[in-house]
Amino acid sequence: MQRNTSTITPAPVAFVRTLLLVGLALVTLVLATGCAASPAKPQEEASAQSAASQPAATEPEATESNSGDANTDTSTNTGPTTTQAGTDPRDEEFAVDPSRTDWNFEAPETKTVYLTFDDGPSENTQAVLDILDRYGIKATFFVTNINPDYAPMIAECYARGHTIGLHTYTHDYAQVYASADAYWEDLGSIGELVREQIGYVPCFIRFPGGSSNTISANYTPGIMTQLSSDVVDAGYQYFDWDASCGDGAEHTADELVDATIADTSYGYQSIVFLAHDGAGKQTTVEALPRIIEYFQEEGYQFAPIDRQTCVPHHGIGN
Numbered sequence: 001m002q003r004n005t006s007t008i009t010p011a012p013v014a015f016v017r018t019l020l021l022v023g024l025a026l027v028t029l030v031l032a033t034g035c036a037a038s039p040a041k042p043q044e045e046a047s048a049q050s051a052a053s054q055p056a057a058t059e060p061e062a063t064e065s066n067s068g069d070a071n072t073d074t075s076t077n078t079g080p081t082t083t084q085a086g087t088d089p090r091d092e093e094f095a096v097d098p099s100r101t102d103w104n105f106e107a108p109e110t111k112t113v114y115l116t117f118d119d120g121p122s123e124n125t126q127a128v129l130d131i132l133d134r135y136g137i138k139a140t141f142f143v144t145n146i147n148p149d150y151a152p153m154i155a156e157c158y159a160r161g162h163t164i165g166l167h168t169y170t171h172d173y174a175q176v177y178a179s180a181d182a183y184w185e186d187l188g189s190i191g192e193l194v195r196e197q198i199g200y201v202p203c204f205i206r207f208p209g210g211s212s213n214t215i216s217a218n219y220t221p222g223i224m225t226q227l228s229s230d231v232v233d234a235g236y237q238y239f240d241w242d243a244s245c246g247d248g249a250e251h252t253a254d255e256l257v258d259a260t261i262a263d264t265s266y267g268y269q270s271i272v273f274l275a276h277d278g279a280g281k282q283t284t285v286e287a288l289p290r291i292i293e294y295f296q297e298e299g300y301q302f303a304p305i306d307r308q309t310c311v312p313h314h315g316i317g318n
């Protein structure tokens with residue numbers, strides 16, 4: 001696959017939008033390991049301009065939402081959980097298991113996009129689920145405990161055929177990245193919350209800020225280097241992303257659609273696509289049908305993340 005860096009044509013009539021598109025194009029140049037056809041996006045949820053100019057991911061909605069969410073489970077989750085006997089083969093297949101190391105870093109033969117939604121569940125999750133159902137699409141939700149009242153939506157997402165991944169319990173960078181032990185404590189807490197909802201702890205995780213985040217260096221230098229190795233040793237796999245709609249910052253639905261097109265114009269074979277279903281992401285809901293239709297027009301099939309998904313890894317920045 002070829003990276004296309006020539007599709008961005010600055011438009012003086014829409015300078016702000018140009019900044020958005022150019023910023024997204026620039027971050028596609030950052031290389032990392034992962035799918036042969038995939039670039040790396042260095043910052044999760046950063047606005048387009050900040051993705052181009054700032055080293056640290058920022059997630060304003062998260063820090064204001066987690067002050068009251070004390071961890072209730074301090075167990076460190078480093079081993080396989082006991083899965084419940086059931087009829088869903090995903091239960092055993094997706095459970096964290098240190099004995100399984102058969103991760104895939106090769107792009108699939110069929111053009112595939114893996115829609116992923118971070119920071120939920122929230123009041124927007126139901127609308128996202130309904131849109132996905134309308135198009136007959138399965139996706140992946142990297143969940144949090146930012147909005148505890150919506151925890152049952154995790155079970156609802158899973159029941160509708162979507163994959164559940166672990167994002168973070170608190171989504172508070174200062175807390176999550178205070179130390180390696182603090183990270184494992186947080187991961188154990190979100191793993192336990194998900195186990196309560198779907199019966200097991202899934203192996204799929206996404207680091208707050210992605211593995212390439214540098215904001216963690218403010219709290220623990222080198223922690224991403226350590227964690228990115230340790231989580232895999234413990235049976236997890238972390239999924240960064242290949243492209244994003246840029247909804248980490250506030251944008252109109254039109255801007256999110258434009259950013260999606262700009263960020264995927266290279267036509268990669270496998271795209272793990274970052275979006276958010278957290279609180280305040282109504283424009284993502286508004287843009288989602290057009291984003292889906294865009295990928296359909298480009299010939300992509302949709303799939304939820306599983307153990308055969310081409311794993312995207314960013315370059316470690318801390």
Ligand SMILES: [Zn+2]
Nearest residue numbers: 118119208209
């Ligand atoms: Zn997040």
